[in-house]
Amino acid sequence: MSTKYNILIFGASYGSLFAAKLLLADHSVQLVCLPDEAKLINDAGIRVRLPVRGLSDLVEVDSRNLNGQLSACEPCNATVKETDLVILAMQEPQYGAHDVRTLLDDVALAGVPCMSIMNMPPLAYMRRIPGIDSKLLEECYTDPSVWDNFDPANITLCSPDPQAFRPPDEKPNVLQVSLPTNFKAAAFEVEKHTAILRDIQADIEAITFDAGSESVNLPVKLKVHDSLYVPLAKWSMLLTGNYRCIQESDMQSIRDAVHSDIEASRAMYDWVCDLCVSIGASRDDLVPFDKYAAAAGGLAKPSSAARALLAGRPNIERVDRLIRDIARQKGRRSPVLDYTVGLVDVWLKRNRKHNGRVQRHN
Numbered sequence: 001m002s003t004k005y006n007i008l009i010f011g012a013s014y015g016s017l018f019a020a021k022l023l024l025a026d027h028s029v030q031l032v033c034l035p036d037e038a039k040l041i042n043d044a045g046i047r048v049r050l051p052v053r054g055l056s057d058l059v060e061v062d063s064r065n066l067n068g069q070l071s072a073c074e075p076c077n078a079t080v081k082e083t084d085l086v087i088l089a090m091q092e093p094q095y096g097a098h099d100v101r102t103l104l105d106d107v108a109l110a111g112v113p114c115m116s117i118m119n120m121p122p123l124a125y126m127r128r129i130p131g132i133d134s135k136l137l138e139e140c141y142t143d144p145s146v147w148d149n150f151d152p153a154n155i156t157l158c159s160p161d162p163q164a165f166r167p168p169d170e171k172p173n174v175l176q177v178s179l180p181t182n183f184k185a186a187a188f189e190v191e192k193h194t195a196i197l198r199d200i201q202a203d204i205e206a207i208t209f210d211a212g213s214e215s216v217n218l219p220v221k222l223k224v225h226d227s228l229y230v231p232l233a234k235w236s237m238l239l240t241g242n243y244r245c246i247q248e249s250d251m252q253s254i255r256d257a258v259h260s261d262i263e264a265s266r267a268m269y270d271w272v273c274d275l276c277v278s279i280g281a282s283r284d285d286l287v288p289f290d291k292y293a294a295a296a297g298g299l300a301k302p303s304s305a306a307r308a309l310l311a312g313r314p315n316i317e318r319v320d321r322l323i324r325d326i327a328r329q330k331g332r333r334s335p336v337l338d339y340t341v342g343l344v345d346v347w348l349k350r351n352r353k354h355n356g357r358v359q360r361h362n
Contacts, residue, residue: 002203004028005084005196008107010100012037012046012072015089016175017164018117018183020048020061021220023068025203030079031072032103040173041072048164050177052216058176059211059218075099080106085113085196091304092120093315096143108149113193115185117160119238119305120317121231124150125157128189128228131279133329140322142315153189156197157231162220163299179295180219186228197224229281235323236272236286240265241296242303243320243340246347251306254299262293264336271334272323278330309347314355320344 005027009015012033019029031041045063052059063070076099080086086107088095095104107114116122124147126134138144163179166172187194201222208215244257244265258265269289276286301307308316320341327333 003199006082007085008083009087009089011089016046016048018087021204023063023066024207026067028069032075032078033072035074037172038072044173047174050180075103078103080110083112088114088116088118092118092317093142095146101146105149111154114155115158117158120319121157122155123147124152124155127152137325140318156186156188158183158185159231159234182221182223184223184230186231187226227285229285232276233286236269237292238319239272240269242305245302245306246343251302251310253301254296254303258293258296268336275327312351314352
């Protein structure tokens with residue numbers, strides 16, 4: 001009989017996708033979120049809709065019908081005691097909020113293993129990568145000090161390749177998956193922590209789901225890899241699609257960002273892949289451009305970063321700047337990336353001015 005784990009997830013939006021997979025595998029999940037979200041989830045559960053190959057309609061997973069135990073709470077009411085694994089699924093700027101940071105410190109000081117499914121890798125994870133000076137990357141983070149108490153051995157990164165969104169006409173406990181790819185995690189430095197991930201991987205792999213007319217094998221699996229660099233495969237996707245959604249006065253879809261000039265996209269993608277190889281990745285750790293471009297063809301919405309800027313957010317995840325600054329350490333430069341970083345800077349400056357307050361840059 002497999003071990004049943006208690007898992008704490010920071011963030012109930014994207015975190016709901018991973019939560020649903022854990023609940024299907026009979027694990028217990030505590031979601032940390034806003035008060036209104038917590039009340040809704042405790043009253044009505046979460047619902048995650050996924051496309052399944054061979055079926056014309058989306059399959060809905062309703063947590064109220066699953067054996068795994070789900071609860072939700074504000075950060076100040078979350079408990080780290082008896083937590084086996086923490087999933088970091090909030091946007092990077094959110095970890096600086098007082099109650100969230102306090103809980104994050106409790107996790108770090110307790111030595112609980114953490115797996116990030118953020119686009120922006122935690123600074124503690126960057127400290128695991130040989131040959132990179134993490135001190136020179138601190139300015140890319142909204143508040144780099146939130147990661148100070150983490151032992152890098154207790155943190156890993158998962159490439160958040162699945163794409164999902166909250167349907168605008170639904171309540172916030174509903175999440176819809178638009179690209180059902182796998183989460184690809186690097187192993188921890190500590191084998192007993194990695195063993196938890198491998199157990200969860202096997203549990204998720206074994207799931208079959210009653211879709212009404214038939215039992216189906218649901219997409220979106222967890223795949224654990226020995227290589228530290230496998231999660232960095234997302235970087236070329238982010239720079240080619242997600243951040244190139246951002247335009248001077250509006251936003252475009254990921255599909256249009258990639259396919260409006262496919263050769264320019266290929267050049268950007270290959271540049272980031274070459275950078276990853278220069279810091280230690282192998283080509284096998286990365287995803288070929290043509291495979292990514294085919295997947296991007298179905299992404300008809302702007303990225304979360306683009307939507308956040310358009311909505312007036314004063315801070316977003318700065319993976320664009322992170323990659324630029326890593327490249328500088330390696331003596332590399334991309335004028336296209338420089339332009340993107342400058343464009344994001346302009347949007348953030350405008351948003352902060354509109355918000356009427358001065359904030360440290362991220």
